Amino acid sequence: MPQFSLYEEAFHPSPWHRTWAAFRESHIAIIGLFVLGMFVVFSVFAPVLSPYDPNAQNIDGLLIPPSWAMSGSISNLFGTDALGRDLFSRIMYGCRITLGSGLLMVVLAMLIGVSIGTLAGMLKGVRSSIVNHLLDALMAIPTLLIAIIIVAILGTGLVNSMWAITLALIPQFIHHTRRFVRSEAKKEYILASRLDGANKWQLFVHSILPNMTEMLVVQGTLALSIAVIDISALGFLNLGAQSSLPELGAILADGLDVAYLAPWNVALPGITIFVLVLSINVVGDGLRSALRKRMSQ
Amino acid sequence: MIRILARYSILFILTLLVLTILSFALAYLFPGDVLENLTGITPQNDMQREALMRQYRLDQNVVVQFVHYLGDLASGDWGYSFSSGLSLREEIGIAMPATIELSFYAILMALLIGIPLGYYAGIRSYSVSDKSINALSVTTYSIPVYWFALILILIFSLNLDIAPISGRISLLFDIPPVSGFILIDIMMTENIDKGLAMRDAFSHLALPTFAVGAITTASVVRLIRRSVIDVKNRPYITAARSRGLSGWRIFSQHVIRNALLPILPLMAIQITTLITNAMIVETLFSWPGIGNWLIQAIYQRDYPALRVGMLAVSTLVISLTILIDLFNRIIDPSREKYERATV
Numbered sequence: 001m002p003q004f005s006l007y008e009e010a011f012h013p014s015p016w017h018r019t020w021a022a023f024r025e026s027h028i029a030i031i032g033l034f035v036l037g038m039f040v041v042f043s044v045f046a047p048v049l050s051p052y053d054p055n056a057q058n059i060d061g062l063l064i065p066p067s068w069a070m071s072g073s074i075s076n077l078f079g080t081d082a083l084g085r086d087l088f089s090r091i092m093y094g095c096r097i098t099l100g101s102g103l104l105m106v107v108l109a110m111l112i113g114v115s116i117g118t119l120a121g122m123l124k125g126v127r128s129s130i131v132n133h134l135l136d137a138l139m140a141i142p143t144l145l146i147a148i149i150i151v152a153i154l155g156t157g158l159v160n161s162m163w164a165i166t167l168a169l170i171p172q173f174i175h176h177t178r179r180f181v182r183s184e185a186k187k188e189y190i191l192a193s194r195l196d197g198a199n200k201w202q203l204f205v206h207s208i209l210p211n212m213t214e215m216l217v218v219q220g221t222l223a224l225s226i227a228v229i230d231i232s233a234l235g236f237l238n239l240g241a242q243s244s245l246p247e248l249g250a251i252l253a254d255g256l257d258v259a260y261l262a263p264w265n266v267a268l269p270g271i272t273i274f275v276l277v278l279s280i281n282v283v284g285d286g287l288r289s290a291l292r293k294r295m296s297q
Numbered sequence: 298m299i300r301i302l303a304r305y306s307i308l309f310i311l312t313l314l315v316l317t318i319l320s321f322a323l324a325y326l327f328p329g330d331v332l333e334n335l336t337g338i339t340p341q342n343d344m345q346r347e348a349l350m351r352q353y354r355l356d357q358n359v360v361v362q363f364v365h366y367l368g369d370l371a372s373g374d375w376g377y378s379f380s381s382g383l384s385l386r387e388e389i390g391i392a393m394p395a396t397i398e399l400s401f402y403a404i405l406m407a408l409l410i411g412i413p414l415g416y417y418a419g420i421r422s423y424s425v426s427d428k429s430i431n432a433l434s435v436t437t438y439s440i441p442v443y444w445f446a447l448i449l450i451l452i453f454s455l456n457l458d459i460a461p462i463s464g465r466i467s468l469l470f471d472i473p474p475v476s477g478f479i480l481i482d483i484m485m486t487e488n489i490d491k492g493l494a495m496r497d498a499f500s501h502l503a504l505p506t507f508a509v510g511a512i513t514t515a516s517v518v519r520l521i522r523r524s525v526i527d528v529k530n531r532p533y534i535t536a537a538r539s540r541g542l543s544g545w546r547i548f549s550q551h552v553i554r555n556a557l558l559p560i561l562p563l564m565a566i567q568i569t570t571l572i573t574n575a576m577i578v579e580t581l582f583s584w585p586g587i588g589n590w591l592i593q594a595i596y597q598r599d600y601p602a603l604r605v606g607m608l609a610v611s612t613l614v615i616s617l618t619i620l621i622d623l624f625n626r627i628i629d630p631s632r633e634k635y636e637r638a639t640v
Contacts, residue, residue, distance in 0.1 A: 090418075100567075107424070130311075134311060138615075140566075140615045140618040141567070141614065145573075148595050148607070149603065151322075151595060232441060233442070237577070237592060238596075252443075263451075270448075277440075280439075282435065
């Protein structure tokens with residue numbers, strides 16, 4: 001037995017464990033995570049869980065009110081739309097498309113953004129100045145404008161609007177990666193590896209990237225909430241997913257035609273988008289404050 | 298100081314150049330004929346076509362075409378709209394101020410409500426009032442703006458009938474657009490009841506401004522709160538406290554100004570979101586602004602309008618962003634160039 005033990009505790013939590021412990025302390029964040037998890041389950045298992053085909057039209061059951069209304073029936077939980085399609089199934093598939101495409105866009109934007117951001121962060125002198133400033137200025141172009149231009153060139157469609165939003169998301173990642181790489185490159189542990197003879201690539205992969213993952217997760221949740229809002233906004237404006245595709249914004253735009261007769265066709269998809277974005281934001285906020293708590297310990 | 302100014306003007310000119318190149322390239326990228334996309338004029342016969350080709354230098358190489366395009370832009374010849382046949386410069390001259398007006402009031406609302414709330418929440422951090430303000434701002438921040446606008450229309454226009462559903466002003470008032478800003482135009486118009494017109498314009502403004510402003514307010518509250526909490530943990534605040542300064546003096550002399558500094562560049566980013574939101578809300582309220590105009594243009598595939606509209610909107614947003622950035626650099630030279638605060 002050594003005379004005194006350097007580590008009193010038998011269990012040494014890893015950084016991720018400590019973040020999770022701090023995250024767990026906030027009840028709201030846990031509720032948000034639970035709701036988000038529910039949305040993920042709905043999206044992944046939509047074909048199994050949904051009671052009807054989202055595009056199956058039922059002429060005998062047009063505009064049935066939701067089940068909690070007086071004249072509603074339990075066979076259509078959220079009622080039906082103007083073509084007799086089951087709203088609950090449509091919304092479930094809508095989460096699948098909206099959340100799924102959102103995740104896809106964020107991952108793609110992250111990959112591109114981190115690569116360019118790292119390059120920009122490691123460049124020095126005039127070149128970096130021009131790259132950085134131009135990127136800064138160009139990231140100011142509004143998403144909707146990029147989407148309009150891309151739709152004008154390539155035509156409407158979910159995939160084309162996804163390209164537009166991915167393009168709009170990339171600059172945020174570039175910005176944060178560049179800043180992180182710059183501030184990290186000044187630290188001693190990077191200097192130590194450099195003195196050991198590590199080249200730039202090794203520095204990035206073995207030293208900077210592991211430290212960057214947390215920042216990327218937090219930025220990712222932020223970007224995801226923006227992506228979900230934007231893709232549904234484009235669907236709503238008829239520039240993204242077309243109305244045959246059950247995308248939450250497109251479902252809402254469909255319901256707008258019968259908003260007087262059947263207000264639930266506008267209310268329910270809207271609430272779904274709202275709760276989805278809210279849960280993403282709550283989880284993101286929880287993660288950020290958990291990280292902050294861990295760093296300040 | 299002069300070096301910073303020079304740097305930012307070079308940046309501004311470079312960015313504008315990139316944008317004009319993009320907008321010129323769009324004429325080639327859009328489907329259809331390059332000549333029609335560039336001018337908006339559909340030639341009736343081959344002779345007119347050749348004359349136009351020569352006039353717009355389309356028979357020469359791309360560089361000459363681009364230089365000529367720059368000259369056209371500078372002299373105000375922006376082409377004609379496919380759908381209305383009117384000069385694009387005039388159409389944008391009417392649509393742009395409407396958007397600027399809407400965004401300006403939304404920003405005003407965000408600053409007037411968001412800054413005090415943010416400071417209050419930051420000072421009382423982790424108390425019940427802070428938590429409720431924070432919860433409210435996260436909730437507002439998560440509402441999709443188009444749905445929010447629909448709810449506002451449903452409640453205030455259809456159920457309560459206290460606000461008009463669309464447009465800028467009742468058609469009963471004949472207000473010629475001089476400056477494009479409705480409130481200024483009302484003041485300049487003769488022979489109308491100015492009080493009534495003003496009240497009408499305000500009731501038209503209220504809902505769209507609230508829809509755009511609420512979401513901007515929520516993000517301003519979040520930014521300020523975070524920044525105040527960060528400043529409160531700085532050593533110089535502890536030093537001030539140990540010297541026995543009162544809470545109010547610490548707040549008014551040390552917290553207020555230091556908390557505002559890191560927020561300015563983030564405000565610049567907010568402008569982009571704000572303009573996007575304003576553009577969406579305009580379509581719902583039939584507000585005759587640039588967003589509504591652009592979305593109508595894309596529905597009708599009005600390519601010349603899209604080409605110039607994109608240039609106009611991005612120039613507006615980028616000039617504002619660069620101005621804020623420049624202002625920030627001048628008042629705060631201590632900061633590193635690329636440093637930015639987080640939410």
